Amino acid sequence: xxxxxxxxxxxxxxxxxxxxxxxxxxxxxxxxxxxxxxxxxxxxxxxxxxxxxxxxxxxxxxxxxxxxxxxxxxxxxxxxxxxxxxxxxxxxxxxxxxxxxxxxxxxxxxxxxxxxxxxxxxxxxxxxxxxxxxxxxxxxxxxxxxxxxxxxxxxxxxxxxxxxxxxxxxxxxxxxxxxxxxxxxxxxxxxxxxxxxxxxxxxxxxxxxxxxxxxxxxxxxxxxxxxxxxxxxxxxxxxxxxxxxxxxxxxxxxxxxxxxxxxxxxxxxxxxxxxxxxxxxxxxxxxxxxxxxxxxxxxxxxxxxxxxxxxxxxxxxxxxxxxxxxxxxxxxxxxxxxxxxxxxxxxxxxxxxxxxxxxxxxxxxxxxxxxxxxxxxxxxxxxxxxxxxxxxxxxxxxxxxxxxxxxxxxxxxxxxxxxxxxxxxxxxxxxxxxxxxxxxxxxxxxxxxxxxxxxxxxxxxxxxxxxxxxxxxxxxxxxxxxxxxxxxxxxxxxxxxxxxxxxxxxxxxxxxxxxxxxxxxxxxxxxxxxxxxxxxxxxxxxxxxxxxxxxxxxxxxxxxxxxxxxxxxxxxxxxxxxxxxxxxxxxxxxxxxxxxxxxxxxxxxxxxxxxxxxxxxxxxxxxxxxxxxx
Numbered sequence: 001x002x003x004x005x006x007x008x009x010x011x012x013x014x015x016x017x018x019x020x021x022x023x024x025x026x027x028x029x030x031x032x033x034x035x036x037x038x039x040x041x042x043x044x045x046x047x048x049x050x051x052x053x054x055x056x057x058x059x060x061x062x063x064x065x066x067x068x069x070x071x072x073x074x075x076x077x078x079x080x081x082x083x084x085x086x087x088x089x090x091x092x093x094x095x096x097x098x099x100x101x102x103x104x105x106x107x108x109x110x111x112x113x114x115x116x117x118x119x120x121x122x123x124x125x126x127x128x129x130x131x132x133x134x135x136x137x138x139x140x141x142x143x144x145x146x147x148x149x150x151x152x153x154x155x156x157x158x159x160x161x162x163x164x165x166x167x168x169x170x171x172x173x174x175x176x177x178x179x180x181x182x183x184x185x186x187x188x189x190x191x192x193x194x195x196x197x198x199x200x201x202x203x204x205x206x207x208x209x210x211x212x213x214x215x216x217x218x219x220x221x222x223x224x225x226x227x228x229x230x231x232x233x234x235x236x237x238x239x240x241x242x243x244x245x246x247x248x249x250x251x252x253x254x255x256x257x258x259x260x261x262x263x264x265x266x267x268x269x270x271x272x273x274x275x276x277x278x279x280x281x282x283x284x285x286x287x288x289x290x291x292x293x294x295x296x297x298x299x300x301x302x303x304x305x306x307x308x309x310x311x312x313x314x315x316x317x318x319x320x321x322x323x324x325x326x327x328x329x330x331x332x333x334x335x336x337x338x339x340x341x342x343x344x345x346x347x348x349x350x351x352x353x354x355x356x357x358x359x360x361x362x363x364x365x366x367x368x369x370x371x372x373x374x375x376x377x378x379x380x381x382x383x384x385x386x387x388x389x390x391x392x393x394x395x396x397x398x399x400x401x402x403x404x405x406x407x408x409x410x411x412x413x414x415x416x417x418x419x420x421x422x423x424x425x426x427x428x429x430x431x432x433x434x435x436x437x438x439x440x441x442x443x444x445x446x447x448x449x450x451x452x453x454x455x456x457x458x459x460x461x462x463x464x465x466x467x468x469x470x471x472x473x474x475x476x477x478x479x480x481x482x483x484x485x486x487x488x489x490x491x492x493x494x495x496x497x498x499x500x501x502x503x504x505x506x507x508x509x510x511x512x513x514x515x516x517x518x519x520x521x522x523x524x525x526x527x528x529x530x531x532x533x534x535x536x537x538x539x540x541x542x543x544x545x546x547x548x549x550x551x552x553x554x555x556x557x558x559x560x561x562x563x564x565x566x567x568x569x570x571x572x573x574x575x576x577x578x579x580x581x582x583x584x585x586x587x588x589x590x591x592x593x594x595x596x597x598x599x600x601x602x603x604x605x606x607x608x609x610x611x612x613x614x615x616x617x618x619x620x621x622x623x624x625x626x627x628x629x630x
Contacts, residue, residue: 031087033317035310040077043121044320047087049309051123055085057302058129058165059119064299065163065170066140069156069224071630074599076143078427078456080116084324085123092122095321097328106131111327112139115359115389115428118324134161134176146596146628147459148236150197154213155220165298173221173293179214180276183269186211191219191258191265195246198491222268225294228254230630233611234556241613241625242554315348323356336360351381358390367398385422388415392432405439412436427456431463434470443473448591455595461487461495468502477510554625557583557612566590566603574605574624576612585614587624596628 031046041059045052067075086092089107096109107128111118117139122128137160141153162174189211197212223232235253238244250258272292312320319342325335339356343349358373371394377387392415399406406412416433419426430453438446447470454463465487471480480502487499508514559578566572572590576583587593590601613625 031314033312033314035312037308037310038305041081041083043083043085044312044317045085045087045123046091046317047085047123051087052085052309053305053307054126055083055121055123055129056307057305059083060305061165061170061299062129062133062136062163063140065165065172065296066137066160068296068299069160069172069229070141070144071229072144075140076425076456077140078143078425078453079139080423080426081119081139082116082320082324083119083121084321085121087123089122089124092120092124095325095331096120096122098330108132110135111324113327115386115393118327120324130161130163133163134158137161142459143457146236147240147461149195149239151194151212151216151219152232152236155216155218158213158217159220159224169298170296171293172296173225175276175292177213179217180269180273182210182214183218184273186214188262188266189215191262192246194219195250195258218269219265221272221292222265225268233628234558237556237611237613242556315342315345316350316352318342319348319350319352319356323352323359326356326360332360349380351377351384351387353377354380355384355387355390358387358394362390362394362397365397365401367394370394385419388418389426389429391415392419392429392436396432396435406436409436409440413440425456427453427460427463430456431460431466435466438466438470438473443470446470447474447476451591458594458596461490461492465495465498468499472502472506472509475510477506481506553615554613555616555622557614559610559612561605561608561610564603564605569603572601572603574612574627576610582620583614584621585612585624586621593624594626596626599629601627 033044033046034049034052036043036045036049036052036056038056038060040063041056043052043056043059045055063075067073084095086095092107097111107122107125108131109118109120110132111120112135119132119136134157137157138153141156158176158179159172162172162176164171164174194212194215223229231253235249238249238252239246242249244252247258250256250261254261256264275292319339322335322338322342325331326339328335336357339353343353354373354377358370358377361367361370361373370390374387374391374394377384378391381387392412395406395408395412413433413436416429416436419429420433423429430449434446434449434453437443437449447467450463450467450470454460454467457463464483468480468483468487471477471483484499484503484506487495488503490496490499557576557578559576562575562577562582564572564574570589570591572587574585574587576585590603593601595601609630611628611630614622615625616622
């Protein structure tokens with residue numbers, strides 16, 4: 001039984017019952033609130049079951065199409081996603097994020113959060129979901145693809161944002177934002193420069209944002225339509241892991257220079273430009289080699305979509321809507337007033353109300369007020385997982401702001417366990433648990449927990465830095481040095497600076513077991529021996545040199561796993577055959593091995609296609625760096 005089905009059936013807060021009338025509707029005209037859930041989504045709505053069913057269907061289809069695009073059988077969502085659908089445009093406008101004094105364009109909004117994301121839909125518009133296709137694709141890409149260059153991320157989400165779904169097929173490849181006009185009227189950025197744009201610079205004036213975005217889109221358009229995403233993945237791996245220069249990596253992956261590839265892409269754009277113009281003018285695109293659209297059959301038969309529908313008490317539904325609205329700065333004050341009004345209704349008070357108010361007070365750094373609201377929420381529902389999450393999150397934020405240690409570690413760890421038991425893929429809950437374990441002295445346990453967070457959210461560089469800190473705490477100097485060496489040139493300046501400082505502090509940490517700023521406070525007095533000048537037994541040891549990272553070149557191998565030997569677990573030896581050779585590649589701890597593709601390492605793998613990065617030992621053996629399951 002899918003997890004969300006079991007959760008909904010066992011959750012007492014979704015009893016089929018009627019309560020007080022909603023605040024926004026007069027008696028006799030109150031809507032019926034439903035929660036409609038499928039394998040991957042749960043939609044709260046005051047619309048009809050038909051409207052809700054179509055919205056859930058489109059979300060499931062959109063998710064499946066993205067998985068097909070990335071060739072991922074399983075997609076990970078390590079941050080909860082809540083859907084709220086309104087039956088009318090007026091209701092949607094009153095709850096969605098405003099922009100320049102009016103609701104955002106389109107009939108759907110994507111609201112990002114540190115704890116969870118929201119999608120808000122206008123169910124009266126059957127195509128409204130298309131407005132969040134780009135944002136949703138960006139989230140899925142972030143969680144299900146290794147860190148990539150800025151052009152790749154930009155191009156892929158823009159390409160996906162053109163998605164259209166009919167009763168018989170899906171279509172990708174239209175021009176979602178007048179990119180063709182920009183590519184026709186403005187000079188192109190040389191591809192070598194396009195590929196060199198870092199994430200933090202992709203919106204800078206130097207990068208010419210309009211052309212950068214349009215050119216990234218057409219490069220991705222070409223790669224998808226010519227089935228070359230795997231080559232792009234190999235190129236990105238060579239740059240990120242092997243640290244090859246852009247031109248050299250591109251030549252190896254595509255067997256062409258960036259200049260040659262640029263001419264190919266330009267010719268491709270000219271061939272599909274008439275088709276793009278036809279689409280933008282509202283006419284059907286022409287068929288043949290110049291057709292820009294990539295058409296596929298529906299990812300699954302709509303008749304195979306299973307859903308569960310439960311009726312929700314109006315006060316609870318209103319509180320859940322206000323909990324979403326309180327995250328929109330322009331609506332926060334109104335939402336807080338609504339929450340207090342709902343709490344004053346007979347049988348209106350709930351854990352949802354107080355956890356929502358706690359979230360707002362944490363955001364405002366009013367931690368004492370947050371603790372009061374969380375205590376009220378736990379009194380009303382001690383099993384509410386979000387209340388436990390916010391309790392842990394509040395401890396972390398308070399300590400971070402005050403640059404002090406986190407308080408109440410046992411309770412914090414128990415809160416995190418409660419959350420991960422509820423939502424097994426919640427990366428940030430594992431991160432908070434790992435930080436609590438690290439502060440509590442369990443560096444090895446922290447490292448294991450943080451590796452789970454990284455597997456769920458591989459692009460979060462902060463997680464990697466905290467893993468390096470746990471290695472330092474566990475005195476795993478080589479592992480810490482290698483990881484910090486990778487982070488010292490990170491695009492995030494704060495992470496890069498912290499990594500460089502940790503590398504500089506490492507010799508003192510190894511010698512004294514404390515950081516330099518703490519060692520300086522001790523000011524030890526050196527006592528020399530009274531023996532001969534040759535007796536140096538009591539002389540202070542010289543500070544050890546910083547350990548040297550493994551400088552072996554990272555190599556790339558595409559093939560099949562033949563066998564996996566776990567007889568010396570947690571060490572493992574993976575036997576991999578490619579077209580030209582067979583290698584035995586070892587990992588000291590398969591639990592900490594970087595896995596890409598949303599999979600878990602298995603000692604039973606056989607005949608499994610893989611893409612591997614490794615460091616050679618001899619001609620037929622070496623050490624694993626990462627495994628990707630295409």
